[in-house]
Amino acid sequence: MTEQTVFDTTVAPEVRTAAGVVRGLWRSPRGGHGLPSAAFHGIPFAEAPVGPLRFAAPVPHAPWEGVRDAIEMGPTPQRQTLAEITLIPEPSIEGDSTLNVNVFTPTPASAASAGLPVMVYIHGGGYTAGSPASPWYDGASFNRDGVVTVSISYRLGFDGFGCIDDAPDNRGVLDWLLALEWVQQNIAAFGGDPERVTISGQSAGGGAVLTLLGMEAAQHLFTGVYCISGAVGDVQRPRAQQLARRLAELAGVPATREGFASLSEERILELQQKAQEPADGPGKPLEMLGRMIAEGLALGPMIDGELVQRATLESFKLGVGADKPLVLGATDDEFSMALDEAKGKLRFIPKSFMLGKAGLAKAKRKAYFAANPDVARRDTAGAVGRYMTDAMFRTAVLKVTDAREAGAAAAAKSGATASAPTWVYRFSWASPVYKYAMHCLDVPFFFDCLDSVKIDAVAGANPPQALADELHAEAVAFVSTGVAPWPKYTDNARATRVFDVPSSVIADGYGGVRPLLGAAA
Structure with missing residues (x-):
């Protein structure tokens, strides 16, 4: 652990940012070990995206006079709490100034530190939901271990990612960039080193950090990437334009900035899901699944040819981001539980037939089952659920690592700077509640916050603290040094760290999903 200065915790911590002074609050160390840390909530990095600034590029927040309290979470772009949808507690907070950051630091003064490593966390939620105000994203454990932690917000859904001809593209991506610029400009005042910034995120947040890793315009803003259950979220412009036209049609407004601005956020939220459905209706569940696997999300980072210049995997193959170390992985059963309620209905239907309905070509099914005997032994619902996980998340790991290897080869051929490693x-570890290592389960282990709220709902009453200690410590090591403490992933060894009880390192831990890519396992 990095040595820390002892502060007078009877006096509220204050830090001068480029826009003005913020006042935070002290917190006791997590688990009662180590020194207290300071939290600064809801610091605005941009002006409120309302009125003339709605559907505009984010504008840096104007300076303020005096001391601004930063003791409560700021307003969130998420407007409804999705308690029945997400396993992570992610509250919605009312208000207009939704573009803000939360900073957690053990050293809230630049003079007191030589510059600690920094982790910036981007929340998930399918680019349409999620909140940086989750208690799971509190950086207390990272602070205890000498890492300054920042969580950021960004515009969601159509407001953040909708394609409007007379408005800037990728407004949510622009929010990420401005938040990271804020970190570069201000994090030293909170004890962090702007030259040691790791970006991390889970689910759509994992997709976000992959998008940023593949963007030329973002390369100066971070030095490493830790991607948790991320899938590349590239959206093609024609699909984004089609969604915008459909939403305008449903709302009865012109498909222009003025037309969409006449709609409240609540009205757009009501319509954006319907606008993503096929014209003939949502279709049957497995047909919808197959379409989602084939097409991806309709709202998310769009390939605009300027900011997001090309498909993310193509950027990796060209060597973009090749100098940044990367950790990425997934849970074993991200969405395997999705069809559990249909077990009874599906028990007499052959799993191969159902996988075909979900979009898996016949030629690949036999190879997939041969490479995954555990899946072949599952019932139909379990097999199709695991296929969802593999097709959407676990194959993404292989696609990224393959593209990175191609990019490293391209960089070496051109004589560019040596490429950084990838760790997988x-x-x-399976939840005793859901019986799977499912989506979101790993997040409280990553943050080492097993004492937080609603942990028992996903991880049971006695989740293994030793596993949290292990996973979190190895994340801290990567954020602090740029090197993960297990063998790097290479084309030959394909070393894979398996977090479980007990944990291990195995060879080619994602080999079982290669048949889905058309390659031998």
Whole structure:
């Protein structure tokens, strides 16, 4: 652990940012070990995206006079709490100034530190939901271990990612960039080193950090990437334009900035899901699944040819981001539980037939089952659920690592700077509640916050603290040094860290999903 200065915790911590002074609050160390840390909530990095600034590029927040309290979470772009949808507690907070950051630091004064490593966390939620105000994203444990932690907000759904001809593209992506610029400009005042910034995120947040890793315009803003259950979220412009036209049609407004601005956020939220459905209706569940696997999300980072210049994997193959170390992985059963309620209905239907309905070509089914005997032994619902996980998340790990290897080769051929390694992991510990290592289960282990709220709902009454200690410590090591403490993933060894009880390192931990890519396992 990095040595820390002892502060007078009877006096509220204050830090001068480029826009003005913020006042935070002290917190006791997590688990009662180590020194207290300071939290600064809801610091605005941009003006409120309302009125003339709605559907505009984010504008840096104007300076303020005096001391601004930063003791409560700021307003969130998420407007409804999705308690029944997400396993992570992610509250919605009312208000207009939704573009803000939360900073957690053990050293809230630049003079007191030589510059600590920094982790910036981007929340998930399918680019349409999620909140940086989750208690799971509190950086207390990272602070205890000498890492300054920042969580950021960004515009969601159509407001953040909708394609409007007379408005800037990728407004949510622009929010990420401005938040990271804010970190570069201000984090030293909170004890962090702007030249040691790791970006991390889970689910759509994992997709966000992959998008940023593949963007030329973002390369100066971070030095490493830790991607948790991320899938590349590239959206093609024609699909984004089609969604915008459909939403305008449903709302009865012109498909222009003025037309969409006449709609409240609540009205757009009501319509954006319907606008993503096919014209003939949502269709049957497995047909919808197959379409989602084939097409991806309709709202998310769009390939605009300027900011997001090309498909993310193509950027990796060209060597963009090749100098940044990367950790990425997934849980073993991200969405395997999705069809559990249909077990009874599906028990007499052959799993091969159902996988075909979900879009898996016949030629690949036999190879997939041969490479995954555990899946072949599952019932139909379990097999199709695991295929969802593999097709959407676990194959993404292979696609990224393959593209990075191609990019490293391209960089070496051109004589560019040596490429940085990639490390791969799996989270395999199964929840005693859901019986799977499912989506979101690994997040409280990553943040080492098993004492937080609603942990028992996903991880049971006695989740293994030793596993949290292990996973979190190895994340801290990567954020602090740029090197993960297990063998790097290479084309030959394909070493894979498996987080479980007990944990291990195995060879080619994602080999079982290669048949889905058309390659031998």
